[in-house]
Amino acid sequence: MxxxxxxxxxxxxxxxxxxxxxxxxxxxxxxxxxxxxxxxxxxxxxxxxxxxxxxxxxxxxxxxxxxxxxxxxxxxxxxxxxxxxxxxxxxxxxxxxxxxxxxxxxxxxxxxxxxxxxxxxxxxxxxxxxxxxxxxxxxxxxxxxxxxxxxxxxxxxxxxxxxxxxxxxxxxxxxxxxxFNELNVGPLHIGEKLVGVHLGVERMNLQHFTWSSEVHMIGICGITGIGKTTIAKAIYNRLYAHFDICSFCENVKEIVEKHGMIQLQKQVIEDITKEDLKVSSVGEGSNVLKRIMISKKVLLILDDVDELDYLEALAGSINWFGPGSLILITGKNRQLLNSHGVENIYEVEPLQDDVAMELFSLYAFKQKQPKEEFKGLSDQVVGYMKGHPLTLKVLGCFLFSKSLSEWKSELSRLGKNPIDDVQVLISRYSLNKKRNPA
The missing domain is CATH 3.40.50.10140 (Toll/interleukin-1 receptor homology (TIR) domain)
Known part of the structure; x- marks a missing residue:
């Protein structure tokens, strides 16, 4: 899988x-x-x-x-x-x-x-x-x-x-x-062009949670492609060495839809305990997870969660975890996180213009700033994308090595037929149509 x-x-x-x-x-x-x-x-x-x-x-x-x-x-x-x-x-x-x-x-x-x-x-x-x-x-x-x-x-x-x-x-x-940057080098690969990611991590005041002896459940919320998963991975890489048990569950929604919740529970249990334990129901899986985590300081990250049932099956409450544990959940639905008792929810903000320009330029020109003859057009792109990381990346890749006339033609097309839906925009310009944006 x-x-x-x-x-x-x-x-x-x-x-x-x-x-x-x-x-x-x-x-x-x-x-x-x-x-x-x-x-x-x-x-x-x-x-x-x-x-x-x-x-x-x-x-x-x-x-x-x-x-x-x-x-x-x-x-x-x-x-x-x-x-x-x-x-x-x-x-x-x-x-x-x-x-x-x-x-x-x-x-x-x-x-x-x-x-x-x-x-x-x-x-x-x-x-x-x-x-x-x-x-x-x-x-x-x-x-x-x-x-x-x-x-x-x-x-x-x-x-x-x-x-x-x-x-x-x-x-x-x-x-x-x-x-800070060296401490963020960890077991999860999050790419080379991490423009703005660590700024998002810094805003979350992680020290408050890592020093605490209490159990904390926090959330990262935002629209598709805004960078929730990337920030969550950076946090995992930053903190994993301070916990007894660590698990990063990526694409929870996709895994459950394809393989079912029991399979996800079994995989998490096996990764944590290194044992292939038999689980015959979601309820039994939840009990096993609670039993192995309740006495441990746990770092658990659940990425892309859109159903309350998923949270109840994987992290039913803070009482499942040992002192000092941190549970981080990413998703688009802020109310879902609220309803599960998530104490702090961080809304991922769009990138500032200068940061957005750097990210776009790294993909469009393989350098931190646009080439001189493309500066005006790059300003238009960055303004159009409104600080959205994935669309900046996708369009940067699409425009890479294209001529000035091709850039003008594409921007003219966008101007005549503006796209407000992020998913549609990503789909049009993605070089990998199978990509599932987080």
Whole structure:
């Protein structure tokens, strides 16, 4: 059932945090990091913060080391004060040890804040007084700290002056966007030209749901082709590593119509449990799903749902799921989602003109902006499509490599016979007539 079966995934690493940040103790660096954490929060990036996530009364170092081990990205911010901090150096040793033991599991990113890699290496020579404090622990410890500092300083990194000409707000935006985009690389393929998709994800304030111990059921609503499925896939890729069980059920309506609800339930159960359990009725399938999910932190995405029966069979209520679970449902019918008790429903908005132009140009010209001689005609296309992603993509593909006269002819035809129905518009220009737009 390719393209018509539910997609689930299991994975070997379950992260508690997206990012662990190691930084110096000086006031200026702390201010920079505070703004960086705020940018992370706005993008739904889960960053470990000692003042929020440390348990009072427990030893500090074991908690910090555990947080490092449970973080996907390990960010080291080098500054003038970094090498003079014993705690920073010990964190750095731990970070490099994690990377050395499991190189494919952890990703290290270095940041050079008002300092160059060469200056970091020279700090080793100028902090002998600091290192002498470790003499009681033996020369081996001192050597490890120096080696870690040298090794990390030579890793490729982000330099404030080189990348942002010293502008901190721009630098923070670049770092947070880079991590956000890397965190969105996951098991589901969602294409290469993801213009505007991550903006839609950011608006949903996902951190509110991923940090919560409560069960949340949220919805994404909008017309055909507006990007609901693509956004849902981006969310799945962004969050899957934080849950015990994950399942992405694509094209629920199509699967049920072709194969029946019992088959869909069986497939989801099998993907989650890796067992071929016998299910003889929809009611029995619902009971099995509830039994395997009620004690787990679950990420369940149900895509393209148009019947209340489907929701009742696959996610009857929040009581089916363990603490911290997130159920996301996409569909066109907002009232259907309301009637099932979906707490937050996000309406997918059309793309802004500049974003729409970039998306259209990527398909029509294979570049982010239209060719000079096609700018006026491209403005007409973007205006006609009113920020609808799929129609921009379909028409861009249709017009690709066509001559100026062919563009004018097609736009003239559209002007004389305007099409308000999105489905009809997609059908006319689609190069793949079998495509089922989401």
């Amino acid at each position: 390719e393209n018509s079966s539910p997609k689930s995934i299991t994975y070997s690493h379950k992260w508690s945090y997206d990012v662990f940040v190691s930084f110096g103790d000086d006031t200026i660096t702390k201010s920079f990091v505070d703004h960086l954490f705020s940018a992370f929060k706005r993008k739904g990036i889960r960053a470990f913060k000692e003042d929020e996530h440390m348990n009072i009364g427990e030893e500090r170092f074991p908690q910090i080391y555990s947080a490092i081990e449970q973080s996907r990205f390990l960010v080291v911010i080098f500054s003038n004060s970094y090498a003079s901090s014993p705690l920073c150096l010990r964190k750095l040793v731990k970070i490099l040890e994690c990377k050395e033991k499991e190189p494919h599991k952890y990703l290290i990113r270095t940041v050079f804040y008002h300092i160059t890699p060469e200056m970091v290496v020279k700090q080793i020579e100028s902090v002998d007084i600091i290192f002498k404090k470790y003499e009681s622990e033996g020369k081996t410890e001192v050597t490890r700290l120096k080696e870690a500092l040298t090794k990390a300083a030579n890793l490729p990194g982000w330099d404030l002056k080189v990348m942002a000409n010293g502008y901190e707000s721009k630098f923070i935006d670049m770092i947070s966007k880079h991590l």
